[in-house]
Amino acid sequence: MPDTPKSHGRKSIKLSAAPQELMTHNPRLANAWHAQVITLLPEAFPGVLGESLTGRALKDGLWSLDTIDLRLFGIGKHRNVDDTPAGGGAGMVLRADVMGAAIDAALANAPRGAPLIYLSPRGERFDQKMAQSLADAPGVTLICGRFEGLDQRVIEHYGATEVSLGDFVMTGGEIAAQAMIDAAIRLRPGVLGNAASTQDESHASGLLEHPQYTRPAEWQGRPIPPVLMSGNHAEISRWRQQEAERLTAARRPDLWQAWCAPNRDAGD
Secondary structure: OOOOOEEEOOEEEOOOOOOEEOOOOOOOOOOOEEEEEEEOOHHHOOHHHHOHHHHHHHHOOOEEEEEEEHHHHOEOOOOEOEEOOOOOOOOOEEOHHHHHHHHHHHHOOOOOOOOEEEEEEEEEEOOHHHHHHHHHOOEEEEEEOEOOOEOHHHHHHHOOEEEEOOOOOOOEOHHHHHHHHHHHHOOOOOOOOOHHHHOOOOOOOOOOOOOOOOOOOEEOOEEOOHHHHOOOHHHHHHHHHHHHHHHHHHHOHHHHHHHHHHHHHHHO
């Protein structure tokens, strides 16, 4: 394996059996939110997390990111990380001994109280409530699945929580890991310029967000709804609430039923 660090613009990473900080020029702050990702594709990080607001927060030390290269814990000359499924079947399964060694290395560097999550299509579906829970934690260690998945004994031994990005299957957990980290990081103090942005958006209240408009006042014959130009903040607030309810009922009946349940129960 070459010793030359792989470049990520202003960030660099040198692979080793121990977790390495991507922001090598900026030491991790004691209270910074810390993410670790166990992956066969460490070069995929920071990816989009190194851009825009999350990238600036990473540079400023509001959070930190380590990757643990699973291949470095592989077995034998070719550093094998997988084997055929017990009982037969298609594909390959990530080995318990290999993943166990990688998790041990990660946990030695994890903040106390940071959850261990295995990204799996059979896990609990990730949502805004879970993103807030991760943001409130001191960090997270994410295990990116590959192939047919991970030996079940590892999940049980470490008490890892299985989480799914949605009801679909991808080739690995790296994209899901970046999505979950992004969703959590933007809820951390100081990351977004306007803290109110996280309070008025989709899912924050259990409803989808109302439609948004900006200049020009008319485009392609379509004007901005007059109420938004009225200056009447009470009416604007009422319109936005009504639109949020309308969209949620039409597009996400599951969310709509959950949102209506407290009001329905109160009327019983």
